Amino acid sequence: MQISTEELEGGVTRVVLDGRLDIAGAQAIDLKMNVIAGSHKRVLLDMQKVSFIGSMGLRTLVVPAQAIKGRGGKLVLFGPNEMVESVLKASAVNTLIPIYHEFQSAVAALQ
Amino acid sequence: MNTHATKTDEESLTLQSKLSEIARVPPWIEKLTARHAIPGRIQFAMDLCLEEVLSNIIRHGYAAEPNHVLVIRHRNDRDGRFTLIVEDQSPAFNPLLVKNPAAPHSLEEISGGGYGIPLLKQFADSIDYEVLSNGNRMTIAFVDRDSARPAPRTTSR
Numbered sequence: 001m002q003i004s005t006e007e008l009e010g011g012v013t014r015v016v017l018d019g020r021l022d023i024a025g026a027q028a029i030d031l032k033m034n035v036i037a038g039s040h041k042r043v044l045l046d047m048q049k050v051s052f053i054g055s056m057g058l059r060t061l062v063v064p065a066q067a068i069k070g071r072g073g074k075l076v077l078f079g080p081n082e083m084v085e086s087v088l089k090a091s092a093v094n095t096l097i098p099i100y101h102e103f104q105s106a107v108a109a110l111q
Numbered sequence: 112m113n114t115h116a117t118k119t120d121e122e123s124l125t126l127q128s129k130l131s132e133i134a135r136v137p138p139w140i141e142k143l144t145a146r147h148a149i150p151g152r153i154q155f156a157m158d159l160c161l162e163e164v165l166s167n168i169i170r171h172g173y174a175a176e177p178n179h180v181l182v183i184r185h186r187n188d189r190d191g192r193f194t195l196i197v198e199d200q201s202p203a204f205n206p207l208l209v210k211n212p213a214a215p216h217s218l219e220e221i222s223g224g225g226y227g228i229p230l231l232k233q234f235a236d237s238i239d240y241e242v243l244s245n246g247n248r249m250t251i252a253f254v255d256r257d258s259a260r261p262a263p264r265t266t267s268r
Contacts, residue, residue, distance in 0.1 A: 022162055024134055052137075052155070054162040055226035062221050069218050083155040090233045091226045096218045 172201025191258025
């Protein structure tokens with residue numbers, strides 16, 4: 001699992017994940033995700049290149065989202081594929097962390 | 112990788128009870144997918160269910176002790192039904208008896224964990240749990256809905 005960040009206009013941080021968000025993938029990025037959550041308030045998590053997510057991967061999304069919200073910020077998910085989105089929906093995570101499939105809509109939700 | 116095929120279209124994979132061993136599962140499923148023309152949706156569901164079942168056994172059943180084994184078998188029932196059978200020697204535990212957590216109403220209410228068994232129940236088409244004389248057996252089936260087949264079921268005994 002690879003992770004990279006990009007600063008966008010309007011104080012939005014785009015975090016790009018690439019790979020499997022399984023147990024090993026979650027372990028690989030947990031620390032970096034927590035650092036991002038502790039230092040950014042508007043986070044767009046780009047999941048277009050995430051091919052798999054399991055329960056540990058959900059935790060990797062939820063814990064930073066809680067931390068960001070606790071600091072008055074917001075995290076949104078952008079572009080998960082159909083199967084990854086089915087996991088987000090089955091766990092009801094999508095009801096509390098919004099999912100967008102249009103990039104501009106995801107950015108606008110953070111303004 | 113410890114795999115073998117038999118005339119009954121069963122293949123198996125044996126893992127040690129370490130979380131790092133679960134990384135051997137996706138390539139094994141990819142081989143099964145290619146060999147049996149398993150649809151992508153079912154490949155994903157197999158991958159997900161095995162990650163949840165195996166991690167649960169390793170972390171809780173074996174209490175993270177690394178010197179045990181888990182055996183996974185795949186069976187192609189040749190009627191659009193693909194079955195995974197997981198056996199371990201940990202203390203008896205029926206995950207089907209675990210109640211799903213209540214749906215959270217806010218982000219603050221979401222627990223960081225507890226997703227595994229509910230995901231297993233939702234992505235498998237049927238789950239059968241058996242207590243063995245020396246452990247547990249879970250039989251998890253996935254149905255290719257493009258083929259005619261019997262209705263899904265969930266049982267335990």
